[in-house]
Amino acid sequence: MRETSGPAAASLDDHRNATDLLARRVAAAPEHVAFEVRPGAADGAWRPVTTAQFYDEVVGLAKGFVAAGLAPGDAVAVMAPTRYEWALVDMAAWFAGAVVVPVYETSAPAQVSAIVADAQVRLGVGGGAEHVALLAGALAAQERTTLGVWSMDASAGADLAALVEHGASVMAEALEARRRVADLDSVATIVYTSGTTADPRGAILTHRNLVGQVLNVAAAYGDVVREDGSTIIFLPLAHVLARGLQLVCLASGMRIAHLSDPKDVVPSLAVLRPTFLVVVPRVLQKIQAAAGSAAAEKHLGPVWAAAQRAAVEQGRGAERGDAPSWSLRLRHRVFDALFYRRLRALMGGRIGFLLSGAASLDAELALFFRGIGVPVLEGYGLTETTAPLTGNLPQDMRAGSVGVPLPGTTVRISDDGEVLARGTGVFVGYRDADATAQAFVDGFFRTGDLGSLDDAGHLTLSGRLKDVVTTSGGKTVAPATWELSVENHPLVAHAMLVGENKPYLGGVVVLDPEAVAARDADGAAALPAVPAPDGVPVEVDDVRVRSVVEAAVEAANAQVARSEQVRRFAVVLADLTVAGGLVTPTMKLKRAELAARAQAIIENLYAESRAGS
Template sequence: MQKEFTRPLEEPIDSDSNVFSVLQDRVHRKGDLPLIQYRSKQGWCTMTAKEVQDKVVDLSKGLIARGIKPGDSVAIISHTRWEWTVLDLAIMSIGAVTVPVYETDSPAQIRRILNDSHVVMAFLEDEEMKTKVDLVRSQCAYLDDVYVISRGALTTMTAYGNGVSEEDFQSRVAAVRGDDLATIVYTSGSTGSPKGIELSHGNIIFTIRSGIQAVPDICLGPDRRLLLCLPLAHAFARCLQYFAIGTDLVLGLTGSIKNLLQDMQTFKPTFILAVPRVFEKIFNAASQKAGTGTRGRIFLDAVKVARQWSRIQQEGGSVPMALRAKHVMYTGTVYEPIQEALGGNVQYGISGGAPLDDGIAHFFNGIGIPLLEGYGMTETMGPVAVNPTEGYRIGTIGLPMPGITVAIDEEGELCIKGPDVCLGYHNHPEITTRQIRDGWLMTGDLGSIDDQGFIQLTGRRKEIIITAGGKNISPAVLETAVQSSPVISQCMVIGDRRPFIAALITLNLDEANRWLQSEGAEPVGSMTEAVANPIIRTEVERAVDAANAQVSQAESIRRFRILDEDFTQEDGLLTPTYKPRRKDVMERYRDLIDKEIYTGTSTDSPRLPVR
């Protein structure tokens, strides 16, 4: 290894216990206080820690009654909701294995996962999910029981458990140890076919306890509240679910990102976890609300002041008096209203899943809501690095979690070693041998580590573009910058073995119309109209030019094409964390790329018309 850095534990962590013990500890500490809150038609409903535990025990007994044995796989296919959480805990508590499936997965994807992990029982959210499973149920060799949550599945399972004694339940719980398999989580497959990651109870326990040592002021103490909107099938979101149970946090669960701002205003979180696209949407919503004219100019200046203040703060310098005065002025007129729109109590945001644009990070930092960028993998059950609340550094993914060693190998790849590293890849020993070497998990990400242990990512090995001229380019910087535009949904940079760099760009029709109206222009009625709209085209040009200003000429986007459709999870072009599935996108638009972007061109050709 070129360089290694270990962040020591502040106190030892005993990982030889099971996930149910984390819930038991919460009940012992704060049993009568809220643990979970969820949205209903009447507003936010509350479940105490004791009520959650009672439901978990009842469901566990039902699973035992239905013949679920230690090691059996049970799937959950549902949006984020409280039933997901208690089912997950119930399955793992008795030594069975939770297999989460994204609610957006196709029937074919569901069949593959259920067969690969030998799922014997599945819990489905509603009739839509049941229809998907019904299409392939006859092809699922191990699947016996299917229960639908909206049809009263939890009530049914609880009734089954009435005949199971407390002693039988406790004996099953006591037999579950830290090195036992807890869950098989399938990767989103952004760079290939999804693989099942085997994670143990000990992996989960360590991540919870290490997280507490990393950011205690976020999760310990009175009135700590986390709002979770990401799908619980994703390892990062699910890890934060366990983290909330193991700390003092009240866990707010919402199944839709569409109502996030309204949910934040009523739930009033003290910190939020989201992917960068969510923070970009919040910023764009504030910008569009300001509109044009005097209010728009004031907002733009307030953004500039916030970013300037943040950069000086990050450099450890002294803020000039004039800038300080403007910052104080905008705090009351611009910054505090944005904070109130987020519920008024947000102290920190944690961003992960994709690179965070520096401009967005500096803006939020400048208005008093630091976005602590972190990093994790499905293979580590969530975060392995996060910025500290004191001394955080924008542009890095922070320090390794306590008890974890990070390193950069001879080829510049980030490697991880620690008790959070998974057991292996399900049914793929050859991948396990290749990806986990002498205890080191090979992440596939390129980066550097400074002397204080802060990690900076520079690209991803599988996504590095090597142009025909031999230039190595990481697309992440360009894509992140372009996507900061309020009208742009996705940007995917291309150019591997090609003469120059190009990009495929998609629009968000709703956001584009809001932006048009904020600019005093008429909205458009369709995606086709949006692509042809000269105002939108000019904004896309601006975003591309701004991104190109961050890189050398050889790395810049020479041509781009705005597509008349967005990438979606439903069409298989987008992962649940809003990252394009590069291989699938390339296949879908192969003719456009070959015949329109790269036909009869040279590296000096002007950009294609934006249409």
């Protein structure tokens, strides 16, 4: 059993609860720009919102919550896309002494009803008419008295402006008393896990969890989260990572812009010019693939391949602290003029760091971005750890690793290889007592992830404990290495190793239809239609597509032991929208769901072995 810790870097003693993060910031820098907001004007212009303006809006809305009858400890459900009003409602609810319950905007009616019932929600805020209707229906089904649903969009008598007007008579002293009701050990939010392996469970996070993470993360990443910096949040604010980032930036003075549609991010980069972005690995893969496609159109494919190798070499040398050779310096200068500079400009030209989370990042991809001058800080965390548990630091980056325990956190590796965690961000438990009892061992949270610690305390993940595949011959395989290698191909969205109780390993490779279309219009035209939501994946037999995927599979097989190699694989198309039910809102694959829908396809991989038995 191995263990390592990150000493706490901040004291929480002078903070009452999470609202102090804003109260202290507005006292220190009221006129500093906290947000850039695009209110839907025809010209698409962004307007600045200072910390003082945000604070005043929070106070006004919090008074509205109080006037509506919200009591300390009551739960407020928020269901909306990522937008400025999300931040406003989140903080205002805490000012009113409430508990915030985020609901993914893509949630089905049954999921909304289950969350509202389990969390005992009393009041709802929806992004627009559809979200308001879902929350209203769920609240109406409750036996207890509820307080209605308000809309972030303009809605006669039932929007946030009406709620603010409703609270105009609430005195400032009364609100200040309400703001201070919660202490650090009070419940701040109940976050329902996105459910990759099981039904969503409500994780209880306290004000101590949030404040502790904000202060310690800000201390660890002072070079990244700065007053003169800015970021764009486009991940779902119902996810704890995006909300945690928002609080860290708000408390540290880093300007925030929100985008509800990830497709709007790239066009907005040149306007907003962020210094820092949080992304998922698939975004980085697509940026690299798009550059490759553009080079191929200009008949520069071989030159781009050399540029990629040079960037990885540059990144690897920087990681080791080696000075580049004269040859590498020359190649890097040439490729910078041809490619790297344009990639940095595409990302706004000011990004100092990217943070990659939510899924494993290929080491060579991380080295590539470091080599072009945009270092990627890979981190690791869960809802139950209030987002970041470990992270690569600007001064200590290891590609392929998810970094060291962040300040105030201890990571332990159990005898069976499971990552265990204890510290300031680790939650107090689930709403379900039995689930809580199963989630802890010796005071440590069981993450369910497999990993190892090196001598310097860097954590490397190797898969999920429940995802291991055991063949009929008794060989147990962790699929992460093979899957990640296949997923690095730009045409592949997801890969899943299969073969439980089978004579050999198989694979299901899910295509990214947009990437296929961008690469080969003729090949894309030969593909079957993407299935409707909840539909069965469709197998692809196009020779050209299969040959490309086969090369990716062979490359992945070369990285693992012979007994861990895939013998047969299927290439499929599936609905990869969140509504389709195969991925979480952070685009992680729901393995059990894919296995269930593709059961016939998977069984066909073993038809020959059955025929010969």
